[in-house]
Amino acid sequence: MRLKPVPEPPAELAALTEFQRAVPLVPGSTDDCCARLRDRCDLPNRQRANDWLAFLRTLGLVRETDRGFVRTDAEPTPERVREGLREGVLHVPEALSSLRAASPAEPVTADALFDATRDSVPRHDRARDADWERSWRDRADRLLRWLVLVDLAAPVDDGRSRSADGDGERGYVAGDALADA
Missing domain, CATH: 1.10.10.10 (Winged helix-like DNA-binding domain superfamily/Winged helix DNA-binding domain)
Structure with missing residues (x-):
């Protein structure tokens, strides 16, 4: 689970x-x-x-x-966090697959990750949260930023994924640790 x-x-x-x-x-x-x-x-x-x-x-x-x-005595190393994310966090496999297929011209966004995983959001989460879509989009954004933290994702900031005034969605591509895996 x-x-x-x-x-x-x-x-x-x-x-x-x-x-x-x-x-x-x-x-x-x-x-x-x-x-x-x-x-x-x-x-x-x-x-x-x-x-x-x-x-x-x-x-x-x-x-x-x-x-x-x-x-535990374990240190929070990038390798340990990567393994924990890969093995135990919902939608990480889908995020990693999307990141592998992404390019700077078509990066992964939180909205795109949410759209790709929407059907697997547990029914009870949908039922108990009237604004579950926003909650799970926010979760997708946090998940992508965790992947950046351990170099499984890298942000794309070339103007394509953010508007000139700074609004808009940040996009991501595979980080060095994902490319090396």
């Missing part, structure tokens, strides 16, 4: 260490871990903290034990 939550990516990969360290070394309950993440990482609410906890687990930076969650 692949993870659905995709939190806002940090400006740099090293910031993941702060999120990882917010999870205790001694097992803590989900509520305790979410409270620590919320307080230590300045998250706005428990839901965002819970999303981060699940995301960190998918990346192998946190694990769940019988007694609760603990941080």
Whole structure:
């Protein structure tokens, strides 16, 4: 099963260490871990903290034990994050396939990724969110920016994917790590 939550990516990969360290070394309950993440990482609410906890687990930076969650000794390296994204996050395979086929003239945008994955958005997500399309477009944008963070995608900023006033959608092509894979 692949993870659905995709939190806002940090400006740099090293910031993941702060999120990882917010999870205790001694097992803590989900509520305790979410409270620590919320307080230590300045998250706005428990839901965002819970999303981060699940995301960190998918990346192998946190694990769940019988007694609760603990941080692992794993470092948040680009390779580890790439593997976690590839193996455990919903729509990453589709994003990577789209990026491989993209060109600077026809880059992948969040809208394009959403359109390509729209039919696989879980029904219960559609039913519980009246504005699910916007939510999943936003998720596609965050997912593409995570892929940039670990060099699986590269932004195209040649005026084709953004209008002159800075509005519009950013486009992406395969990053060096994807081209080398």
